[in-house]
Amino acid sequence: SQQGEEDPQALSIQEGENATMNCSYKTSINNLQWYRQNSGRGLVHLILIRSNEREKHSGRLRVTLDTSKKSSSLLITASRAADTASYFCATAPGTGRRALTFGSGTRLQVQP
Amino acid sequence: EPEVTQTPSHQVTQMGQEVILRCVPISNHLYFYWYRQILGQKVEFLVSFYNNEISEKSEIFDDQFSVERPDGSNFTLKIRSTKLEDSAMYFCASSETSGGTYNEQFFGPGTRLTVL
Numbered sequence: 227s228q229q230g231e232e233d234p235q236a237l238s239i240q241e242g243e244n245a246t247m248n249c250s251y252k253t254s255i256n257n258l259q260w261y262r263q264n265s266g267r268g269l270v271h272l273i274l275i276r277s278n279e280r281e282k283h284s285g286r287l288r289v290t291l292d293t294s295k296k297s298s299s300l301l302i303t304a305s306r307a308a309d310t311a312s313y314f315c316a317t318a319p320g321t322g323r324r325a326l327t328f329g330s331g332t333r334l335q336v337q338p
Numbered sequence: 339e340p341e342v343t344q345t346p347s348h349q350v351t352q353m354g355q356e357v358i359l360r361c362v363p364i365s366n367h368l369y370f371y372w373y374r375q376i377l378g379q380k381v382e383f384l385v386s387f388y389n390n391e392i393s394e395k396s397e398i399f400d401d402q403f404s405v406e407r408p409d410g411s412n413f414t415l416k417i418r419s420t421k422l423e424d425s426a427m428y429f430c431a432s433s434e435t436s437g438g439t440y441n442e443q444f445f446g447p448g449t450r451l452t453v454l
Contacts (some may be wrong), residue, residue: 314381325383
C-alpha cells in the first residue's frame with residue numbers, strides 16, 4: 227500500500243454506532259494527522275498524534291498509533307449523521323520535511 | 339477561532355492564462371503550504387514556504403508555479419500558463435512553528451480552479 231492508505235474505503239453505519247477507520251503507512255514519520263472533508267469542501271483538522279505517542283483523545287474521537295506496525299486508527303464513538311464525511315490520514319516525515327502525504331480516505335456514511 | 343481563508347472560492351480560466359490564487363494564513367503562523375486535489379484523487383502537496391522562501395516543493399511544482407508573500411498577510415500561488423490538467427481544488431494551509439516541533443496544518447476552504 228502507499229504511504230497513508232486508509233481502510234475501509236467506505237463505511238456505512240447507523241447513528242449511535244462506533245466507526246473505526248484504519249491507516250497504514252510505509253516510511254518513518256514525525257506525526258500523523260487525521261482530517262475530515264465534507265463533500266467538495268475544505269479539510270478540517272481533527273487530531274495530530276506524534277510518533278512517540280500511542281493514543282490521543284479529543285471529544286468523541288480516539289486515535290491510536292502503532293509505529294512498529296506503521297498503522298493508525300481513528301475511532302468515532304456514538305456517531306451522528308453530521309459525522310458523514312470522508313476521513314483522511316496524513317503523515318509528516320519530519321527530518322526537516324513538513325509536506326503531508328495523504329491517503330485516499332474512508333467515506334463514512336452515518337444513517338439517521 | 340482563527341482560520342485560513344482563500345479567495346476566490348471558484349476560478350474559471352482559459353487554457354494558457356495566468357491565475358493567482360490567494361490565501362490569508364492564520365496570523366501567528368509562519369509556515370505556509372499549498373496542496374491540490376484533483377477531483378476524485380488524493381490531496382497532493384505542492385510547496386511549503388517559510389521565512390520568505392520555499393522550504394520544500396514536490397515534483398508537481400514546476401516552473402509554471404510560483405508562490406509569494408507580497409505583504410504581511412497574504413500568501414499567493416501563481417500558475418503562469420494554465421493547462422487543462424491544472425483543474426483541481428487548491429488548498430492553502432498554515433502551521434505554527436515552535437522550535438523543531440512539527441505542528442498541525444490548518445487548511446483553508448479551497449479554491450476550485452477550472453481550466454477550459
